[in-house]
Amino acid sequence: MSTAERTDPAVRAGLRLAVSLLTIVPVRSGPVDRGTARWAMTLAPVAGLLVGAVAAAVLVVSGRLGFGSGLAAALAVGAMALLTRGLHLDGLADLADGLGSGRPATEALAIMKKSDIGPFGVITLVLTLAIQVAAIAEAPVAGVVVAAMTGRLAVTWACRSRVRAARPEGLGALVAGTVRRRDAVAATAVTAAVAAVAALTGPGGGVYHAILGATAVLAGLAASTALLRHAVRRLGGVTGDVLGALVETSVTAALLVMALR
Template identity: 65%
Template sequence: MRGAGAGPRLAVTLLTVVPLRTPEVNRGTGRAAMLAAPLVGLITGGAAALVLLLGGALDLSGLLAAALAVGAAAVLTRALHLDGLADLADGLGSGQPAEDALAIMKRSDIGPFGVVTLLLVVLVQVAALASAPHAAVAALIAGVTGRLALPWACREGVPAARPGGLGALVAGTVPARGAL
């Protein structure tokens, strides 16, 4: 698939467990994928909202339904955002120079800063959903707004942290107007 459809398909493939073929992967496709990222939040936020609604129908406690919803969103995204957050926390928490911090972030293990950060973030997400008056709506909104950072992070003038990998493919591809 070429043209407009390749970017959204790449966004779905990168940001969820849904495997869609994207034969054309280049900077243009990457730009379109980053611009479509917030829409992919409808899939992940929708899944969390569905779990919350099912939890309500089954008369589960709000806390249990919220925990299951956060877990469902993590599974649907391959926990990619959580993995990245843990890597970031370990890298920044190391106090090392940039090159060494990037090496720490690239490793597959998780350190104490990553563990503590993940625990706090997941607890806050569950608590926020459990206390929201319309938790399913909140989950849907969070799914979309949580992906608004991707176009912003990939806007023109923002370099990749390192020359290889996905970041280099999408860094600087989104016009500032598109990021807004």
């Protein structure tokens, strides 16, 4: 059996796992091991492309129905939350509560595992959603596609080698340290290229927006990298909540860039 024949099933299994982990699309992922997890996290931006395409469709349909840009943007944000079960927003709130507590790593992790949301989490969620809605209302339709892909690319980088898991169990333990750096670089290049093309050819797009699209990818990664370093320093590694928070942070930063006039 050739290398390609051995690799293709692993890639397909990883893609199915990425979609099943990062969206509500009912895809059967099959048995999960570290190899499958590696491909799933490397291909995470593909799941973002799916989420972003649905959100963009919501924007277009809302516009044709005569809804204002603000309402259309709110519906698009709602669609993205629905497609992800709100798990990334929940992770953002949990991480905000854990880091905001100022407690040592063990206690902060315990706070993050609680089902309730504290004041830090509520404030962070409200501000994040408000910024996302306002930015989408100002950005071209393709902006949500660029942002959704960038958010999942943040997960790819957060799971690269040498990034530890904060707990011995859970999603973080499964995916932490699985992605090779060269694969993360390749995923970034492809994501930036797709973002530029989407921004160039999408409704209301142009050359300026294509440049913004590629820039938004880098800005989203910069924001998520800063948060990742802080979270790893405070918690000792990544968890599923940390990954969710990185998604929303990167999405928000990318949207802010796409909203620039």
